[in-house]
Amino acid sequence: MLDAISHLSGHPRDRLLKALPDLRTSDLVRGLPAACQLLDDGWHVQAVCTLCLGAKGVFTQARHWVPKSTRLCLRHGRWTDTYHTQFDVRLLPEIIQAQRDHHHLVREHGWQTVVIAMRQAADWCWRWWDSRRFHQQRDRRLKLLLPPGGGTYREDPRLIASSYPDIIALTGLLASPKLRNLPFTGRDRDFRQFITEVRARAAPGYRHEGAGVADPLVRWIEEERYYRTLPNHPFPMPNEPRTHNPETLEDLTRRLDVLLAPESDELGHCASCGTRLKDANPRMQFCSTACRSRNWRRQQHQRALRDASSRMEKRECPVCGVSWTTGTDRRHDARYCSGRCRQAAFRRRTAVEDD
Template sequence: MSPRFEPVVFRPLPRPLKPFPQETESSFLNRLATANAIPVQRLRQPSRWLTSRLDPIDQLSVLSGQPRTVFQYAIPRWENKSWNVSNGPLALTPRWACRRCVARRTGNPQQDVMVWMSKHHDQVCIPHRLWIGRAVENTARQLDLTDLPEVVQAQRRHYRLLRRRGPATIAACYEHCSAFWHSLFQRGYRLSDRAERLRRLSPNDRQVRPWEPQRYAAVYPEIVEAMSLYASPHWRSLALFRERFELFRAEFNRRLPQESALRTTARQWFLTELIRTALRIERSIEAAELKVIVAHHQHEASTP
């Protein structure tokens, strides 16, 4: 008996297109539609009167002229929806891919691609020395870091910390150390290195708003330095014990010496915030570990 015939109600488009690694579904569909000069709605519903039994990935495989394995390799979250998490250690979020990576892979320097990226850990494209992370609203705002090798080196160090300490610890450290530095600068904490980087990124720094990428890039090396201190269980424990807190404070000041002393009203806040930051990080790590334990028990309970 011959197998049942299941017609495909659409055919490959004239211009095939490969997905970009970790590309979002909407980004790929928009690029495919643009390349073939058709409305993107036609890709989501190729036929108005017939339905296909192919799943969405197989449909895209037919339309784009690419094997299914290409999508499985480039965009694993399409195959496994649980791969994409909006919170937790990786905290994946849609961001613009490095414009130079896109130009090299696609051959089109004008093409923009949106990819899934960690909002905590992916801040710099190391090969192309571009700031691609926080506050980059479009590819034109991806800052060239050629003259700021210390910012690129900070990303390398960030990845080393991630491999050594794990995503739960480093995600907590990045989140709370970033907030700590933001509050410090609001209270008059000054670093000569940060000021020099900001000057090189924007000669007239008074025109740079607080939420623009220049300000985040300028302080990124200091954030990573603080992360390395708080990620260490030894130093974090010293911050949490009043009898040994002075050792932690001295190490913080040694690694991150301030250009001028804080105002009287901010001094006590600074000392208290050093301890609170350690406590917030400790609690975040414990919460992340508890989630893993609960998920493990739920998986065991659901396994026959």
């Protein structure tokens, strides 16, 4: 089969074995160079959207390589992260927006940092939900995804999809070096800002006072404060290994010189593109007017998605009967689902007038 596909497609055997995991066997992979045996670590194998396959005339299951930040098909709004039955999530635009935010976090901070930050965020959320706290939004989404009379279990893909927006929101908090450092600056204003971010993202009404040592956020702050006291981790990042082995004197001197370099004292990063700012002004947040405008448009788009998700207004196409959520999938004043249906309605009206 490998030789037949190579002959029909014109691609060499090495490239096909690298791109198509279903063609691999132990004997074939053993003879390949190390660079061709696996893709980059930031990729993994996932099931292909059945609607995408149907559009190409394929009606069997297939798998393909996708980035690790891929959870659903943005074109058709179908959850494809697991090998279970795929389902539609277009009724919940916040899940689709969470997928876009996930891609943006990977582009901004790197997939290694996002993976570790997402693991920590998921631990927080599931501990809160297991203790029946801050689960109202997740339960609302789960109720729309479950069929009438259907139940759920811990590894249910619908349960995972309904928890995805909250986890991604906290991931953005933990992946950002600036926001992650707020509880450890020693200023009450920064600590209150961090708690406000946690409340706005995934835990409305959270109170840190009197939370107890079992609270996941309290435990994380204590552990992170300890890691920051280690000599080889003065400012630990999520993608750095958690090791207690001290570095050599030369490594510590080199790290200290980098931290104390004049060009890295007060310079921040652009809040939109992440570029290092040339000015040391602490009030500067963006490197250019284009980034400031891009950030404003992104905030307006997210606000419109939240408003549309809270209203949940449905509209139906008078030609084909397809329904959509007003303000998210299409414009607020849209009457038809596509230009084809709009043209069909126009032809019907003209035919009636001619008769």
